[in-house]
């Protein structure tokens with residue numbers, strides 16, 4: 001079936017211009033057939049009202065919790081949440097139960113994800129059971145479909161083992177995505193220094209992150225591996241990555257929306273909604289992460305979408321699990337709080353949430369053009385809404401952005417030519433998809 005989407009404005013990522021254009025997509029091939037103002041009718045038609053068409057967003061750091069923790073999230077609910085957030089491709093972290101440390105579990109995730117609304121790319125463990133003791137079989141994991149390696153949730157404590165991991169990953173061309181946390185420095189810490197002191201809780205020092213990033217940058221330089229630094233939160237880490245890039249180390253880095261928009265100063269009591277690893281840092285660190293993101297030291301945005309149950313998050317910060325959800329709020333938040341105040345352009349934000357993450361993990365995507373996969377989202381830049389976690393499609397409600405005003409919510413997401421999300425009471429999207437023959441097409 002060919003679907004024509006009219007009434008949108010297409011964002012040109014090269015010059016940032018917005019031009020009215022229709023898009024003709026084909027769900028059989030999953031590709032864009034044509035773009036322009038005078039396209040042939042499709043088998044079905046959908047009318048937008050000036051929303052902006054972007055390439056489908058790509059998030060390389062998401063926790064889907066399956067297998068094992070389906071009360072927090074499932075591959076399906078996580079993928080629905082992604083589609084509602086404008087994403088068409090996500091990479092899922094392997095800290096499941098059991099962890100994704102074997103080709104069989106990587107294939108199991110891919111099989112379950114085959115019917116999910118967005119494309120799901122498994123990341124496999126660096127070490128068996130994420131215990132940091134013995135490497136997994138990288139070649140077999142790659143052959144099974146893993147797009148990267150990570151022990152996210154924990155750092156690999158043994159530098160010698162990490163060197164072996166990077167050397168092997170370099171041979172295979174697999175990125176190694178690090179959760180940088182030296183446990184001997186982190187101890188039982190739960191919050192950054194200032195907030196920890198205020199609330200009388202143990203401190204999770206920033207050196208636990210930066211020291212491991214320094215180690216792994218040196219090892220990446222030595223081995224030639226592609227090191228991907230997850231969720232950068234410290235000023236010192238940004239400086240280390242800047243230094244490594246100047247030396248020609250193959251490193252990419254991500255920043256999470258909460259580290260761009262929040263500091264420890266926001267923490268107003270013992271509420272585990274604030275608990276995330278790495279923690280919300282000082283205002284100086286937040287500003288350094290933002291500056292590093294704006295100057296390209298930090299390449300891309302990743303949400304670290306980490307759903308937990310309401311009961312888990314009802315505990316004290318001391319005992320609750322770390323993590324915040326992010327898929328359904330990240331684009332409107334960054335559009336509202338970075339693009340609208342003029343800190344970066346819409347086109348640059350989209351590059352950092354689509355084109356760059358796709359490139360970093362070797363995925364196809366990040367562009368709308370004839371022949372490319374029909375992965376796209378339409379965002380409403382005109383209407384403001386209050387973030388209401390009760391409306392999330394994710395099972396997780398653990399967002400620190402409840403009640404924030406934002407514009408730029410997605411109204412429509414297509415993945416490989418299929419409509420995978422359409423905003424419910426969307427006044428801007430005319431009715432459902434209507435067949436040109438008069439019936440309802442889907």
Ligand code: DOR
Pocket residue numbers: 063095152153154179275276277278306307321322323324
């Ligand atoms: O806040 C976090 N949540 N940080 C992590 O490293 C792990 C994640 C999770 O799995 O919940």
Ligand code: ZN
Pocket residue numbers: 061063093152153304306
């Ligand atoms: Zn994570």
